[in-house]
Amino acid sequence: MGQLSFFSAETDEPVFDDLAGLLAAxxxxxxxxxxxxxxxxxxxxxxxxxxxxxxxxxxxDAETAISDEGNPIARTVPDHRLDAMHSRWTTGAVKAMPAGWVPSPRALRIWVIAAGRPDAERYLLGLDPHDPESHAPLATALMRAGIAPTLVGTRGHSPALRVAGRRRLTRLVENVGSPPELSGASAQWPSVGDF
Structure with a gap:
């Protein structure tokens, strides 16, 4: 039986800055x-x-929509309460991770929902292929959260941070909590397999 983490998306109160998990992706x-x-x-x-x-x-307030290419979109309605986060994550007109950012458990959960996927006995957290300058800083941010990743796929269209090993995967699972109760979610959720 696993020990409940005191730093989990399931115990933290939701805050606006948790949406930085989308910007990390x-x-x-x-x-x-x-x-x-x-x-x-x-x-x-x-x-x-x-x-x-x-x-x-x-x-x-938030809604789903469909992109011109037919893909699902999740989006908030415009809200001034998100202006401060936007300012922290923007340099000029370019998205940039703020110095010293550490993802909260809920931000990690949101990152997993947006861009996480299993990779055999490892787990990948997708990165923005259009923002390669953020990849190394995001790897450092994840290390500060206690999960040391490896940067992979930087020359392709699917850059990601790979989390491998029982200890690191356990830490990720403890932080992000249980998968959403939606069809298809559990197959894409991080888990600690047999090592």
Missing amino acids: HGQSVRSAAGTRVSVVVTESWRAEALVAEMRATGL
């Missing part, structure tokens, strides 16, 4: 006169549904 934030909108295009409907639920848990 391939999500975007756009600021307008109406406020900041955070959005991400995902590969599966369950991901969009789960992300909208996470967004709403923070007190934000």
Whole structure:
């Protein structure tokens, strides 16, 4: 029987800054006169549904949509309460991880929902292929959260941070909690296999 982590997405109260997990992946934030909108295009409907639920848990209005290419989108409505996060994650007009950022358990959960996938006995946290400068800093941020990853796929279209080994996978699982109760979610969720 595993020990309950005191630092888990299931015990933390949702806050706006948890949505930085989308920006760590391939999500975007756009600021307008109406406020900041955070959005991400995902590969599966369950991901969009789960992300909208996470967004709403923070007190934000959110919705799903479909991209021009037919992919699900999860997005907040524009809200000035997200302006500070947008400012921290933007340098000029470019997305950039803030110095010293450490993902909270809920931000890690949101990152897993948006861009996580199993890779044999390892787990991959997807990165933004259009923001290669963020890859190494995000690896460092994950290390600061106690999960040492390996940067993989940087020359392709699917860069990711690979989490391998029982201890690291256990730490990730303890942080992100149980998968959303949606069809398809558990197959893409991190787990500690037989080592």
